Amino acid sequence: MSGAPIHGLVLAGGASSRMKRDKAMLIYQGKSQLDRAVELAARHVSPVFVSVRGSQSGDSARARYPLIVDSVAGQGPIVGIRSALAAHPGVAWLVVACDLPFLSDGALSQLLAERDPTASATAYSSVHDGLPEPLCAIWEPKAAAEIDAFLAKGKDCPRKFLMNHSVRLLEPKDRRALDNVNTPEEYHRALDLIAPASRGEPTPIQAMQLKIQYFALMREQSGRSEETVETAASTPADLYTELQARYGFTLPREQLKVAVNSEFAPWTRRLAAGDAVVFIPPVAGG
Amino acid sequence: MRFRFTDTAIDTAAARRELLDPGAGGYASFEGWVRNFNEGQEVTRLEYEAFRELALKEGERILAEAAARFPIKHALCIHRVGSLGLSDMAVWVGVSSAHRGEAFDACRFIIDEVKHRVPIWKKEHYRSGDSGWVNCERCAVAPEHRHDHDHDHNPVRDHDHDHDHDHDAA
Numbered sequence: 001m002s003g004a005p006i007h008g009l010v011l012a013g014g015a016s017s018r019m020k021r022d023k024a025m026l027i028y029q030g031k032s033q034l035d036r037a038v039e040l041a042a043r044h045v046s047p048v049f050v051s052v053r054g055s056q057s058g059d060s061a062r063a064r065y066p067l068i069v070d071s072v073a074g075q076g077p078i079v080g081i082r083s084a085l086a087a088h089p090g091v092a093w094l095v096v097a098c099d100l101p102f103l104s105d106g107a108l109s110q111l112l113a114e115r116d117p118t119a120s121a122t123a124y125s126s127v128h129d130g131l132p133e134p135l136c137a138i139w140e141p142k143a144a145a146e147i148d149a150f151l152a153k154g155k156d157c158p159r160k161f162l163m164n165h166s167v168r169l170l171e172p173k174d175r176r177a178l179d180n181v182n183t184p185e186e187y188h189r190a191l192d193l194i195a196p197a198s199r200g201e202p203t204p205i206q207a208m209q210l211k212i213q214y215f216a217l218m219r220e221q222s223g224r225s226e227e228t229v230e231t232a233a234s235t236p237a238d239l240y241t242e243l244q245a246r247y248g249f250t251l252p253r254e255q256l257k258v259a260v261n262s263e264f265a266p267w268t269r270r271l272a273a274g275d276a277v278v279f280i281p282p283v284a285g286g
Numbered sequence: 287m288r289f290r291f292t293d294t295a296i297d298t299a300a301a302r303r304e305l306l307d308p309g310a311g312g313y314a315s316f317e318g319w320v321r322n323f324n325e326g327q328e329v330t331r332l333e334y335e336a337f338r339e340l341a342l343k344e345g346e347r348i349l350a351e352a353a354a355r356f357p358i359k360h361a362l363c364i365h366r367v368g369s370l371g372l373s374d375m376a377v378w379v380g381v382s383s384a385h386r387g388e389a390f391d392a393c394r395f396i397i398d399e400v401k402h403r404v405p406i407w408k409k410e411h412y413r414s415g416d417s418g419w420v421n422c423e424r425c426a427v428a429p430e431h432r433h434d435h436d437h438d439h440n441p442v443r444d445h446d447h448d449h450d451h452d453h454d455a456a
Contacts, residue, residue: 215337216407217419251422259405262339278337278405282421285334285365285406286318286377286397 003117004092004141008041008048009084010034011077011135012062012098013070018182020238024098025061026187028194037096037103038065044108045094051080074151077135078158082151085144092117097135099180101190107177111138116168120146123162124172132167133178134158184238185245188231207232208273210239217281222247236260236277237267243279251281289345289404291336293368296378305382307359312386314393318377320370324420328413334367334376337405341365348399356392358383363396365406376408 012024012034019026024034031039034050041048050065057069071083077097084093094111096103107124115122115138123137135158143165150161172178181190191207210233213226222243233239236258243249257280258265264280271277288304298315305313320332349361359382366376379396383389400406411417 213337215405216335216409217422219335220419259337259340263343264340278340280337280340280405281407281419283403283405284401284408284420284422285336285404286401 003115004090006045006092006094006112006138007084007088008038008045009051009068009081009093009095010037010041010048010065010098011051011080011095012037013051013053013056013080014077014098019099019184019187021234023181026101026181026232028101028191032061033098033101034061037098037100040103040105040108041094041096043105044112049084051077051084072151074156076156076158078147078151078156078161081139081158082144082147085139085141085147089144090141092141093139095135095137095139097180099182100136100178101181101194102174102176102179103136104174104177107136107172107174110170110173111136114168114170118166119168120165121162122168122170124178125169126178127172127175131159132162132169134162135180136178137162183241183245184231184233185242188242191232208271210271211274211276212239212243213276213278215278215280217251218249218279221249234271235268236265236271236279239271239277240267240279249279256281289342289349289363289365289400291338291341291365291367293366296364296366296375298375298378298380301362301364301378302380304362305360305380307382309384310359310382311384312389313380313382314386314389315378315380316393316397317375318397320372320374320376322372324410327410327416329372329410330413331372331411332370332374332376333409333411334365334370335407335409336365336367341404341406344404345400348396348403351399352381352392352396355395356381356383356388358388358392361392361396363400365400365404367406 014023016023026033028036038048047066049068050062051068052062053070056062057067068084068087070079071086072079081095111122117140120143121137121139123132123134126133146165181187207230209228209230211228214222214224219225231239231242233242237253240253258267259278259280260269261276322329345363349363352361361381364378370376379393381389381392408420409417410420
């Protein structure tokens with residue numbers, strides 16, 4: 001395969017706003033997703049850098065790796081990609097996001113084998129909507145100037161960028177590889193789907209067991225009075241999001257209160273294993 | 287000072303006796319009854335349900351607040367749970383004090399706070415055969431169903447519900 005040499009870029013600068021905690025630090029098979037992504041990329045290209053925002057360059061988990069700190073104005077992953085292209089002109093980048101726990105060697109191999117160095121990028125089309133997946137893709141050096149023009153127009157969506165530039169689009173053979181994880185509920189599901197590292201080893205989970213009791217409308221909508229749940233949610237707010245997705249609770253969280261261990265608690269309280277949680281819909285005594 | 291639940295009819299005569307005090311010159315009580323009409327629907331019966339562990343704590347806190355606010359002798363609140371028919375008593379509040387004014391005031395304070403703060407829920411059953419949890423269902427907002435596959439760079443619209451809510455059924 002001719003074309004520019006390829007380095008790896010693991011995007012770890014995301015805001016994780018829906019997960020409400022650092023997606024790069026979520027644990028699967030006993031390893032943070034950041035470490036998994038770097039190790040995976042390093043099996044295919046070298047060297048591998050980690051893309052961070054300036055404010056994250058002191059973060060110890062990230063600083064173990066060679067970093068590329070955002071150097072251009074703007075926001076989102078396209079800034080990380082552009083910063084890498086700026087740091088190493090003439091290099092193409094195998095870009096890998098930090099929220100793809102199912103990403104596989106097969107998916108990266110296919111991308112590299114079917115790369116078109118004359119395009120701006122080689123990317124998969126989403127199995128969900130057919131649109132290009134910008135965050136597991138090879139970005140060529142020629143994309144640098146195109147990104148500058150794109151950013152100058154006030155745009156920053158890398159998917160839209162790919163839709164409007166010359167891109168080699170591939171059908172992924174591994175159809176699950178690009179399923180991303182943005183919410184506590186998705187993380188929970190991914191944990192179920194990803195097997196533990198090896199048999200005999202205890203499953204390393206950040207997930208913990210909580211006891212949930214349901215009353216009134218919550219009891220009817222969940223179909224149970226109580227249950228023990230295994231969850232990665234770290235606060236009652238995350239937990240409600242997760243259980244609302246599971247049971248279709250109609251009440252928005254803003255209308256509820258929450259109790260932890262039989263006392264009212266703030267939605268931001270840190271949950272501990274074994275805590276008893278009750279969601280309290282609007283009361284109507286008397 | 288006591289807040290408690292019962293799943294049988296409230297014995298008001300016995301409850302009242304708990305408030306007797308040689309220094310009390312007045313006594314006021316409030317009874318909440320099951321009414322046959324609410325928000326345009328004909329009600330046939332009610333079901334009350336409580337998260338007892340927290341409700342007892344919050345109920346005791348309300349009674350303690352009443353004692354701190356008003357110079358009363360004794361206060362008691364008993365709430366019924368389970369299935370109630372029309373005109374059944376759902377809640378009873380009694381207060382004794384040296385003079386009548388604080389007994390009335392404390393009684394009013396206690397029932398108002400109980401309705402707003404104690405985790406008790408009631409489900410109304412209607413003549414139409416329909417039913418609903420008061421304060422929960424008529425104003426419920428269906429969750430927005432989204433299926434997206436966006437990465438975090440896209441600003442995500444959070445589920446903001448500017449849905450103002452009155453927690454008072456009365």
